Amino acid sequence: MAIQVDKQFLEKGHVGAMIEWLASIGKTENGGVTRLLYSPSWLDAQLALKNKMDQAKLVTYFDSVGNLFGRFPGTESNGKTILTGSHIDTVVDGGKYDGAYGIIASFIAVLRLFQTYGYPKKTIEVVSLCEEEGSRFPLTFWGSRNISGSYNLESVKAIKDPEGIEFLEAMNQAGFDPEKYTPPVRDDVERFVEIHIEQGMILEKNQNQIGIVTHIVGQRRFTVHINGESNHAGTTPMQYRKDAVSTAAHFISFLTEKARGVDPQLVATVGRLNVKPNVPNVIAGEVEFSLDIRHHQEAVIDHYCNEIFTEFNRVAESLNIEVAISQWMDVKPVKMDVEMYAWTREIAEERNYRYQEMISGAGHDAQVFGSVCATSLLFVPSQNGISHSPKEFTSLEELETGIELLTELLYKLAY
Numbered sequence: 509m510a511i512q513v514d515k516q517f518l519e520k521g522h523v524g525a526m527i528e529w530l531a532s533i534g535k536t537e538n539g540g541v542t543r544l545l546y547s548p549s550w551l552d553a554q555l556a557l558k559n560k561m562d563q564a565k566l567v568t569y570f571d572s573v574g575n576l577f578g579r580f581p582g583t584e585s586n587g588k589t590i591l592t593g594s595h596i597d598t599v600v601d602g603g604k605y606d607g608a609y610g611i612i613a614s615f616i617a618v619l620r621l622f623q624t625y626g627y628p629k630k631t632i633e634v635v636s637l638c639e640e641e642g643s644r645f646p647l648t649f650w651g652s653r654n655i656s657g658s659y660n661l662e663s664v665k666a667i668k669d670p671e672g673i674e675f676l677e678a679m680n681q682a683g684f685d686p687e688k689y690t691p692p693v694r695d696d697v698e699r700f701v702e703i704h705i706e707q708g709m710i711l712e713k714n715q716n717q718i719g720i721v722t723h724i725v726g727q728r729r730f731t732v733h734i735n736g737e738s739n740h741a742g743t744t745p746m747q748y749r750k751d752a753v754s755t756a757a758h759f760i761s762f763l764t765e766k767a768r769g770v771d772p773q774l775v776a777t778v779g780r781l782n783v784k785p786n787v788p789n790v791i792a793g794e795v796e797f798s799l800d801i802r803h804h805q806e807a808v809i810d811h812y813c814n815e816i817f818t819e820f821n822r823v824a825e826s827l828n829i830e831v832a833i834s835q836w837m838d839v840k841p842v843k844m845d846v847e848m849y850a851w852t853r854e855i856a857e858e859r860n861y862r863y864q865e866m867i868s869g870a871g872h873d874a875q876v877f878g879s880v881c882a883t884s885l886l887f888v889p890s891q892n893g894i895s896h897s898p899k900e901f902t903s904l905e906e907l908e909t910g911i912e913l914l915t916e917l918l919y920k921l922a923y
């Protein structure tokens with residue numbers, strides 16, 4: 509049975525109005541958006557969304573960390589849920605589309621299905637996840653990782669934001685009393701679908717409208733510490749030096765060359781370099797650099813790490829310099845659901861969308877869900893690949909194409 513929903517959600521341009529509406533909550537001077545977890549603008553946005561969902565007759569509720577859900581109960585419910593959405597939080601002075609588009613697209617898609625076909629067979633829920641970016645507290649995916657069960661209050665007990673506000677205090681201030689916390693783990697989620705802006709320029713360069721993600725890359729991060737010997741730049745002959753900077757230079761060019769050679773999809777980045785004492789006429793005694801490595805196959809990352817760290821150790825030994833390599837992040841690569849991939853492709857073919865397969869080089873909530881349930885991640889283009897900036901932009905037409913595809917996929921999954 510078809511059900512009447514507010515006409516505006518059926519209009520093609522309405523996604524643009526909704527993006528602007530949500531971006532007005534936490535709007536910055538530069539035309540960007542700042543909605544940090546549990547801040548007033550974050551709370552305003554979640555409550556405003558809840559209000560919109562209530563008006564559209566979704567059954568709404570918050571879980572104990574502030575993830576917002578809007579539910580259309582299934583008529584043939586087997587207790588399983590099709591979940592679709594993205595995250596409400598942003599980086600400082602971020603864009604209007606990152607996260608927000610996924611929530612709005614899911615909301616519009618579900619309303620259009622509701623208007624045409626009435627209640628679904630399987631329960632559908634739209635989710636506005638409370639946190640993904642890690643932009644206020646030093647942790648990421650607080651929303652999805654509570655749902656997957658890999659985080660709980662223990663994970664945040666000791667952490668503070670840059671102003672010294674404790675995580676649990678901020679949570680309490682936003683109205684989510686840690687004393688009332690019950691783990692919001694969901695074992696009823698059968699499938700999760702997220703649509704997101706690409707945050708890169710591949711779709712735009714290829715003039716494609718849709719990216720269907722097959723894998724989300726794994727990430728490892730290391731700190732490499734080189735301990736040489738600080739000495740006089742004028743009086744220490746070259747053969748007697750234990751120069752931490754020239755050693756670091758060798759390591760960095762080696763790892764960069766190796767990354768190019770091992771696999772075209774592998775990326776390795778040294779983004780931070782600290783030199784001590786960092787003085788022009790003194791041989792540096794210490795260098796510390798960061799190393800970020802990403803690929804969608806664990807075996808490739810293993811092989812690469814083995815190659816470069818063997819070389820680091822060989823060189824260190826020959827120069828009699830100490831090298832310490834410590835790992836502080838290990839996120840496993842995640843494969844998206846093969847069945848949903850095939851269905852999405854079929855829809856894209858039928859509708860003549862210009863689409864392509866993609867590997868996501870950035871982490872998304874889909875990465876967390878992908879390790880606990882069948883998950884699909886879809887991309888729409890980002891103009892000039894710009895993201896995490898007020899300049900983030902995706903055209904109305906591209907946003908609408910994404911919603912059409914998502915609507916068809918959700919129909920296939922829930923009706």
Ligand SMILES: [Zn+2]
Nearest residue numbers: 606607640704
């Ligand atoms: Zn995002």
